Amino acid sequence: MSRILVVEDDLEIAGPLIRSLQGAGYSVALVGDGKVAVDKVKNTKPDLIILDLGLPTMDGLDVCRSIRAYSMDTPILILTARSSELDLVVGLDAGADDYLTKPFRTSELLARIRALQRRTSGGEVIELIGDSIRLDTEARVCWVSEVEVPLTSTEYVLLELLMRNAGRVVSRQQILRDVWNTDWSGSTKNLDMHVSALRRKLGDAGHHVATVRGLGFRFDRS
Numbered sequence: 001m002s003r004i005l006v007v008e009d010d011l012e013i014a015g016p017l018i019r020s021l022q023g024a025g026y027s028v029a030l031v032g033d034g035k036v037a038v039d040k041v042k043n044t045k046p047d048l049i050i051l052d053l054g055l056p057t058m059d060g061l062d063v064c065r066s067i068r069a070y071s072m073d074t075p076i077l078i079l080t081a082r083s084s085e086l087d088l089v090v091g092l093d094a095g096a097d098d099y100l101t102k103p104f105r106t107s108e109l110l111a112r113i114r115a116l117q118r119r120t121s122g123g124e125v126i127e128l129i130g131d132s133i134r135l136d137t138e139a140r141v142c143w144v145s146e147v148e149v150p151l152t153s154t155e156y157v158l159l160e161l162l163m164r165n166a167g168r169v170v171s172r173q174q175i176l177r178d179v180w181n182t183d184w185s186g187s188t189k190n191l192d193m194h195v196s197a198l199r200r201k202l203g204d205a206g207h208h209v210a211t212v213r214g215l216g217f218r219f220d221r222s
C-alpha cells in the first residue's frame with residue numbers, strides 16, 4: 001500500500017482529502033507545518049507527497065526545494081489556490097511533479113495520483129550524473145552515452161545490482177544469491193564469464209565494473 005504524506009494547514013481541506021485518500025486505499029499522514037513536513041519526509045520516506053503552498057513556518061515551494069535537496073525521486077503533487085502560469089513554472093522549477101488548483105474534485109486528484117505513481121515508479125531511472133551509463137530499471141534497458149546496449153537479462157540484473165551498490169563491494173556470494181538464486185560456489189566461474197561479457201558490451205564504460213580480488217565486484221562511478 002502506498003503511503004501518502006499530506007502537507008496542508010487548512011483542516012477543512014485536509015479532513016475530506018484524507019478521508020478520500022483512505023477510502024481509495026492509501027495510508028495517509030497529515031502535517032500542517034512546513035518545517036515539520038521536511039523532517040517528516042526525512043524520517044518516514046513517504047511514497048508520495050501532496051503539498052499545499054501556503055504553510056506556516058516555511059512556504060510550500062521552499063518545502064519542495066528542501067525535499068528535493070534531500071530526495072530526488074519522491075513524487076510531489078502541489079495543491080494551490082494560485083493558478084497563474086508563472087506559479088506553475090515556479091512550482092515545477094522547485095521540483096514538483098504535478099500541480100492541482102483548489103478547489104479540485106476528488107476524482108481528479110485520485111487520477112493525478114495514479115498517473116504520478118505510474119510515471120515515477122514506472123520510470124524509475126538510476127542515473128549516474130556525470131557518467132555515461134544509465135539504467136531504466138523498469139524497462140530494464142541500459143544506455144552508454146545514450147546508445148542502448150543490448151544486455152542479456154542476466155547481465156542486466158548483474159549490472160543493476162552493482163550499480164545499486166555503487167562504491168561498495170558486492171561479494172561473489174551475494175551476486176550468486178541475488179542473480180542466480182544459488183549459493184553454489186562452483187558457479188563462480190560462470191559469474192566471471194558474465195562479468196567479462198558485461199564489461200565487453202559496456203565498451204569504454206566497462207572499467208566501472210571493478211574486480212576486487214578475493215572479495216567480489218564493485219561499481220565505480222568514476
Ligand code: CA
Nearest residue numbers: 009052054055
Ligand atoms: Ca494553506
